[in-house]
Structures are given as C-alpha cells and as structure tokens.
Amino acid sequence: MILGYTAAQVRAAEQPLLESGPAGALMERAAFALAVRVGRLLRERRGRVRGSAVVLLVGPGNNGGDALHAGAELARRGARVLAVLTSTRAHDAGLAALVAAGGRVVTVVGEDGVPPAGAGGAEPVWLGDAIAEASACDVVLDGLLGIGARGGLRGEAAELVLLLAELLADDAPGGPAVVAVDTPSGVGVDDGAVAGPLLPADLTVTFGAAKAGLLLPPASGVVGQVEVVDLGLDLVGRTPAVARLERDDVAALWPVPGASAQKYSRGVLGVVAGTAAYPGAGVLTVSGAVRGGAGMVRYLGPPGVTAAVLSARPEVVAGEGRVQAWALGPGVDPHDRVQADRVRDVLGEALVQGLPVVVDAGGLSLLPGRVPPWVVLTPHAGELADLVSVRTDEEVGRAAVEAEPLRWARRARELTGATVLLKGPTTVVVGVHDAVYAQADGPAWLATAGSGDVLTGLLGALLAGRAADVLEDPTLAAALAAAAALVHGRAAERAQPGGPVSALAVADALPAEVAAVLDGRGAR
Numbered sequence: 001m002i003l004g005y006t007a008a009q010v011r012a013a014e015q016p017l018l019e020s021g022p023a024g025a026l027m028e029r030a031a032f033a034l035a036v037r038v039g040r041l042l043r044e045r046r047g048r049v050r051g052s053a054v055v056l057l058v059g060p061g062n063n064g065g066d067a068l069h070a071g072a073e074l075a076r077r078g079a080r081v082l083a084v085l086t087s088t089r090a091h092d093a094g095l096a097a098l099v100a101a102g103g104r105v106v107t108v109v110g111e112d113g114v115p116p117a118g119a120g121g122a123e124p125v126w127l128g129d130a131i132a133e134a135s136a137c138d139v140v141l142d143g144l145l146g147i148g149a150r151g152g153l154r155g156e157a158a159e160l161v162l163l164l165a166e167l168l169a170d171d172a173p174g175g176p177a178v179v180a181v182d183t184p185s186g187v188g189v190d191d192g193a194v195a196g197p198l199l200p201a202d203l204t205v206t207f208g209a210a211k212a213g214l215l216l217p218p219a220s221g222v223v224g225q226v227e228v229v230d231l232g233l234d235l236v237g238r239t240p241a242v243a244r245l246e247r248d249d250v251a252a253l254w255p256v257p258g259a260s261a262q263k264y265s266r267g268v269l270g271v272v273a274g275t276a277a278y279p280g281a282g283v284l285t286v287s288g289a290v291r292g293g294a295g296m297v298r299y300l301g302p303p304g305v306t307a308a309v310l311s312a313r314p315e316v317v318a319g320e321g322r323v324q325a326w327a328l329g330p331g332v333d334p335h336d337r338v339q340a341d342r343v344r345d346v347l348g349e350a351l352v353q354g355l356p357v358v359v360d361a362g363g364l365s366l367l368p369g370r371v372p373p374w375v376v377l378t379p380h381a382g383e384l385a386d387l388v389s390v391r392t393d394e395e396v397g398r399a400a401v402e403a404e405p406l407r408w409a410r411r412a413r414e415l416t417g418a419t420v421l422l423k424g425p426t427t428v429v430v431g432v433h434d435a436v437y438a439q440a441d442g443p444a445w446l447a448t449a450g451s452g453d454v455l456t457g458l459l460g461a462l463l464a465g466r467a468a469d470v471l472e473d474p475t476l477a478a479a480l481a482a483a484a485a486l487v488h489g490r491a492a493e494r495a496q497p498g499g500p501v502s503a504l505a506v507a508d509a510l511p512a513e514v515a516a517v518l519d520g521r522g523a524r
C-alpha cells in the first residue's frame, strides 16, 4: 500500500530529525538519493553519466536546494550541469556546492530584459535560451517548488514551465526525461490540485513519504512513476490523507473460497441492469460479476434483455431469490418505468434487509435521500455532478468535478451517506471516517463504453462475497471498492497490453487478473 501524507504531516515528522542531526544533513541525504536515481536514469538513456547534460530548474526554497545538491553530485560524477534560477533567491549552500563541483548557474532575465535583483553573480540568459538548453539536455530536474508551494507557479517560473512543457509535449521521443524533485512544482501537495502551468514528470522522486497530492487526481496524471526516498521519518500514528492499494493488499481483501465452499456461501449477487434501449449493460454487468468470481448471479430485467444475458452467460439464473448483495443501475433509463421501479423496489428492500448494494448510472437518480455506507455509488464525473446538483442548489458541472475529484466525491458522500467511488483516470473512493483511496491502475484505453458496467458487476461480486464482513465493518466497503478498481484496471491492461480494449474483453480478463493478484496467497 502506498500512503500519501499532507505537507504538514511530513514537516512534523521531519522536525525531530532536523533538530537532532547536523544542519543540512537531511537535505544532503535526500539530494544524494535523488542524484543516485538520476544517475541510473542517465545510464539507461545515455549509457553513462559522464558527459550527459542535466538542467536544474531552481526555485527559491529548499526544493531548489535539493536540486542544486543533487546537481552538484552529478557534476562530480562528470555530468554537465546547468542550474537555471527563476527567482531572486536560491539555496546558498546548494549553489555553492554546485559551483564548486563545476556546474554552471544562469538566471532568467525578465520581460524587461533585466535580471532579477539579488540574483548574485549568475549569468543572465533569455527565457528562450534557458528553454532551448532544457529541451536539448538528457534530464531536467524540476526543483522550482516543493511542499512549500502556495498555489500554482507564478512569474518567470510559470512562463518557463508553460513554454517548456509545450515544447516537450510537441517533441518527438528523444527529448529529456523530466524528474520532479519531491513533487512536480506547483501541484497542490495536499489535494492534487492543478492551478497553473506544470511540467509533467516521467519520474517523481519524493522525500520521506509520498505526498497526498501525488496520488490524487488531477495531479496524479502528471507525476509519472513515483519513488519514495526513505529518510527515516516516523509517521506511525499519523493517519494518511490517502491510500493506494497494491496487489498484495487486494489479495488480502479478496474473498477466496475455502475447501467447504458452495455457491451460496461464496456470495450470490442480484443484478438489475439493462433495458430494451441498453441491453448490453445487462450482459456486461453480469459478465463482470460472473468473471469476477461471484458464487452465483441472479438477473432481473425485461424478457429481451434476460434472453441476451442468458445467451451470453448461461451461468446466470433469471428471476428472484435470496442474494447477499445487489448491483443496480447500469443501462437503466429512469424513463423506462418498469425497470426503474424494479431498481427502486429492490433498493428499498435491500436497505430494509441491510444488504450491500452497488448503485451505478441510471440507478443514481433513483437513490433515496440517505443510505448507509454499505451502499457504494460508482458515478463518473458527469453523473456525480448531476447527483450533487440535484440534491443542492450548487450548480456543479463535469469540469468542476474533474478539476477537484476528491472534493466532490466527499460532497457526494456527505449528501448521500453512501461510500462513493468516482471513476476517472485516477479513481477516487471516499468511505467511512473519510477514508480516501486513489487508484490509477488502468490504461487510458479503459475509457470505453460499458467498462463501468463491468466494474459494477465485479464490485457487486466482491460485496456479495464479503457481505457479512462489510455489514460488520462498513469501512471495508471503500477498501473493496478500491480493490475492484485495481483488478478492473489491471484486467484491461492484461486484456490488450498497450492497445484498445472492449468492455467484454476486460470482463474476460478478470479471472486471470484475480489469479495473478492471489498468486502466492493460497486459499483460506
């Protein structure tokens, strides 16, 4: 599990180490680890460190200090290092170390052609020249802002990053790798907000602990690979702001049949999905459930959809009967009175009986006022925007939700009482006690029609398999939702590595992905 902490939590955990160690020691450790990692990257890309070109983008604080110290170490190993200062201030000891190691320091001149006052003896360069150097080097280190950032980048740094990011995005492969120092500069360290220009990173080397914003969307889309440098911070007892499950965590959560299992004990899922207009949603939802490991699936829907469901998945039993959980809503048009009433009735009954429920798509508008946390909503951004708008006088649109997914997922949870899984390139889950998960497991190809229906069925199967546990400990609902997101995302990658994938192919890849997740755990 990767745990993400706030800037304040990390600073508090750093404090005892800063007080007990010699001045600058912690930064030197961080910077040394950064230099070692960048050295590895240079060897991968250039075959060696000696003679390679590294450009440091250096801001006014300790984040710039990290970049400068790492640059000094790389210069000692023979790299040609250029530090580009964007501010009147820069970390003194870091600057001195870089210069002593043979690095060059320049400062970007402003629009008026005047170097910023206080930039010391650094050679002034035009913005365009600094950008040209950066775009032609092997590795750019982004050390403009770290956990001291307040809002997005401003001034010269913003201009530099905006233009460089545009240039690198347009460039053919072969341009520099971008390594973010601690965080891509200017991202919301605590909330993953993106409030200005950013240099998307290939790799983020973060110090002490992952910062919450690196895991949360939209920033999670620009961090690249995240590596944590262990600085020995003591974070025990501090509740992380966000968690990301990895395969081992999912293995521990997954319901695995014991030797004496039978289909009823493994979990029966009831599904109400699909209408005459959207029959495929019924097929995809039951496919997600059956392929995801439900003991049995019961399907309720119009005769035509039932026939399609049975022909695609003969394992399914049509009609009512005892279930341990429900999956409701994919392909349900609230104007289709019969199927919409069925969703309402089943939901009402499930709430009375106390059964876990997944509610998706058309089911979301049929939700009663408040529901317990073992009801899991699985909207995408547009559906969540509608859900919030209908229940409040706030006018929320899809773009607002995409800009601040965690904020709006929390709002939906507050308004409904449900556990909320907000689908997106990074899927956010908010559950009981404000537990937050952020999963980024699927390829962009997963954004395809019907893939959400498969997730609904899969999560339904999980809730059915662990229904008693979820009712006893409702915090589990969010963890299971995050686990389903991981398996769903990885199944898409497994179905067609690096290429387009259909929703049914995702469902068909679920058994192999579940087996891979469980590999080594054994049955329990």
Ligand SMILES: NC(=O)C1=CN([C@@H]2O[C@H](COP(=O)(O)OP(=O)(O)OC[C@H]3O[C@@H](n4cnc5c(N)ncnc54)[C@H](O)[C@@H]3O)[C@@H](O)[C@H]2O)[C@@H](O)CC1
Pocket (backbone or CB within 6 Å): 014, 018, 026, 027, 028, 030, 031, 059, 060, 061, 062, 063, 064, 066, 144, 145, 146, 147, 148, 149, 150, 151, 152, 153, 154, 181, 182, 183, 207
């Ligand atoms: N405390 C320590 O000893 C350690 C700190 N570390 C590094 O130190 C960083 C934090 O350093 P700082 O606290 O100096 O903070 P930063 O280096 O993130 O930046 C703070 C400075 O940037 C300015 N600033 C803030 N927001 C701005 C904006 N939007 N536009 C322009 N300027 C802005 C502030 O006025 C302040 O001067 C971490 O991210 C990490 O990289 C690491 O070296 C590990 C050890």
Ligand SMILES: [K+]
Pocket (backbone or CB within 6 Å): 063, 142, 143, 144, 145, 146, 180, 181, 182, 183, 184, 185
């Ligand atoms: K940075």
